[in-house]
Amino acid sequence: MSVPFPDAWYLILSSRLIPDLDGGYTISTLARAQQMADAGAPALLLTVDPASEHAHAEHRAEFVRRGAAAASEVFRNLFDEAVGPDGGAAGWLREAARPGEADPSLDYRSVAAGTVDLPNVVDPHWHLSTAPVVVRGAAGTALGVIDGFGALYRAWLTHVVAGLRAEIDRPIVLICESRQLGELIVDWDDPDARILHTVHTIHLEPPFTADAPINSLWERWLAVAPRFDAVLWPTARQRDDVRARFGDDRVDVVAPHGIPKPDGGALVDEGPVVVMGRVAPGKRVDHAIRAFARVVAERPGARLELWGAGPSREALAELIADLGLGDAVALRGVTHDPGAVLDSAAVYLTTSAFEGQGLALGEALAHGVPAVAYDIRYGPRDLLADGGGILVPDGDEDALAAALTRVLGDAALRRRLGTEARAAAEALRPERAMHTLAAAAAEALSRPTRR
Structure with a gap:
């Protein structure tokens, strides 16, 4: 499958990718990466869950074993890359930190071999907190803080992109698969990066009619959605419902998840x-x-x-x-x-x-x-x-x-x-899905970022 994707670095950003967890979200995210690679536009799969490096390695190996990913090398994780050669915080973390201390009113948990202390924010909107994230050196000494999860994630993206551009200077197309992450990276200040945001589920509460209450997790995302360079809706009906209710100030693209055509298969008369x-x-x-x-x-x-x-x-x-x-x-x-x-x-x-x-x-x-x-x-x-x-x-x-x-x-x-x-x-068919994605990327790159 060859599809005319623009010449760019492609990144797929997901909160986590764990075998047999998150159902269709994980399946469709991995499938998108595989189909992009088959179409000649390989993407890196970026995750930000703070599990151990060993756990991440096991997850990746399992995806490769199942044929859901081509190789472990297509995955990168923020906390895997938080540890520097000396066992303390990596250089990008040190550069992102400012002088400061932990919030004494919060509990913290140590991750990434002790190089990062994450605040335990008990709130459904924890990801928006600017509570200090503590960065530590090899001896466990606090080197400074980063103001919240959003600043941490954006600092890592800047680090990843800098490494790619040092290899070949290309624009960046980032496909964001998570609403929470989308809310945080919409403030990413890279003018040469374009963000295409996917949608995986419904935005409504019961009874799921067009005028039903909006899921609270969607309200804030819908407010920032016009700043993404494109929003990729899996069905025309959901796109149309959102446009009828919230206006058309987004770049809305109907982009169903690609599903391969199987080999063989025949109608079964006596099956279940x-x-x-x-x-x-x-x-x-x-x-x-x-x-x-x-x-x-x-x-x-x-x-x-x-x-x-x-x-x-x-x-x-x-x-x-x-x-x-x-x-x-x-x-x-x-x-x-x-x-x-x-x-x-x-x-x-x-x-x-x-x-x-x-x-x-x-x-x-x-x-x-x-x-x-x-x-x-x-x-x-x-x-x-x-x-x-x-x-x-x-x-x-x-x-x-x-x-x-x-x-x-x-x-x-x-x-x-x-x-x-x-x-x-x-x-x-994946070919159609990839043509739609390539066209959305090309259109986004043809104009200034909406951020």
Whole structure:
């Protein structure tokens, strides 16, 4: 795959990347980096979580083992790079520090082999605190402080970029994958860096209607979003909802996450209905189980497989037992081969209360698996606009059961929906995703930064 990306250094900034944590966020962030590399625009994956260097190395090795990353060298972490050759703070940290002391009213924790003391700010908006971060030398002596997490993160970005430019002087395109980080780096004063900010999830609170309350974590981000050089929305519907409610003073780009087309795969007539994703309240897997009790009453041989892990597993197991569905519904746990699961499925089912894009649904379409989905914000309506599945009213378990029974009982309908599913998935091909990203980068670089 060759895509005309502008000549630039590409960075992908994420809060953390840990195997089997943060669900679709981690999967899509790693996939974006892999697809950029395949398109001829390799990116560095930058993280700021303060785990140990050993833990970071293990995470990276696991991603490489799974094929989710090409090599460990594409990852860099702030706290891995906080330690200098003498065992004290690295040079960039020393340069960023000013004279000062810890805040005596706060507890601190030591990280990065004792070179950094982070304040423990007990506040949902902790990342905005300017509480002093203490920088220490090799003997543990305090060398000074940095004013908060934002200043720390921006100092590291400046250090990373300086090293890249010393190698080849190019502009910087930074793809920010985290709203909290976006709020902090929007004040980064590098005039030759452009920030493209991605979106991974919904901005609304229940009942998730267009006029529903805004999630408090989004309010501040939406206020600064016009300063990013582009905002990449996973669906047109979310972009349109935001523009209708908050205006169009951002550079808004519809940029779905790319999903590769699998090799092979064929329609399965006798396979199970499959649900894939985190087993958590927002996924409403209990709806799938209760609806399936109605399906089994009509089609006694039908089977439902629930793939994923999470806090709802025990409650779901009890529900399966209470409904007498032990022979029809199975909690399968985590899979590291979702393609194989989808290739065995007759129907894909999603009952989420909300999504960003719906990565698993997109994967199901790419595998030609007919889908049944609640019509929620956001994802299913966009993905199934040209066919490939059946949308039912949000929360209507009777309609869900009826749609599943209909698809399972009609081979001709399954074949038609399977063909439509593959066609619908063409819009999610990585080549398209990369062309969209390259165009957004080129447009951003063609004008002064909006910061």
